[in-house]
Amino acid sequence: MPQILEFIRDDHDLIRGLFDELESNPETRDVRCITLRRELPGHIYAEEATFYARLRDVVPEEIRQSLREHTDIRETLARFEMIPLRDDTWMPALVGLRELVETHFTLEEREVFSRAEHHLSPAELFGLGEMFEQEKQKAAQFAAI
Ligand SMILES: [Fe+2]
Numbered sequence: 001m002p003q004i005l006e007f008i009r010d011d012h013d014l015i016r017g018l019f020d021e022l023e024s025n026p027e028t029r030d031v032r033c034i035t036l037r038r039e040l041p042g043h044i045y046a047e048e049a050t051f052y053a054r055l056r057d058v059v060p061e062e063i064r065q066s067l068r069e070h071t072d073i074r075e076t077l078a079r080f081e082m083i084p085l086r087d088d089t090w091m092p093a094l095v096g097l098r099e100l101v102e103t104h105f106t107l108e109e110r111e112v113f114s115r116a117e118h119h120l121s122p123a124e125l126f127g128l129g130e131m132f133e134q135e136k137q138k139a140a141q142f143a144a145i
């Protein structure tokens with residue numbers, strides 16, 4: 001699998017794992033919430049700055065739909081972050097956020113990945129992978145301030 005798609009799928013798997021742990025292990029919830037708040041926006045930002053930026057003119061409809069889903073995820077995450085861990089609405093909100101995120105990841109892995117492989121060269125996909133990792137590091141520095 002081309003580098004950028006591997007990096008994106010690795011992020012997806014890491015975030016799926018975080019949701020698993022958040023749902024099943026109350027002990028580590030506070031720490032995992034911090035990780036989710038860093039990883040999810042960082043992933044979305046890096047995708048938009050590299051992968052989506054390159055594909056926007058190639059497959060505009062898919063990218064428009066994906067950007068709408070990113071906005072939805074950002075807004076839902078912002079609402080989720082306001083809920084205290086011990087609140088009764090915390091778990092339903094987590095489940096709702098997870099559904100949104102997983103639906104989006106599935107769309108990317110099924111639709112957007114195959115479009116990218118069809119339209120972009122292996123060298124370009126490799127270069128995008130390098131840029132993706134750099135943008136994620138930038139996002140992490142920004143989040144740490
Ligand atoms: Fe995405």
Ligand SMILES: [Fe+2]
Nearest residue numbers: 008047105108
């Ligand atoms: Fe993604």
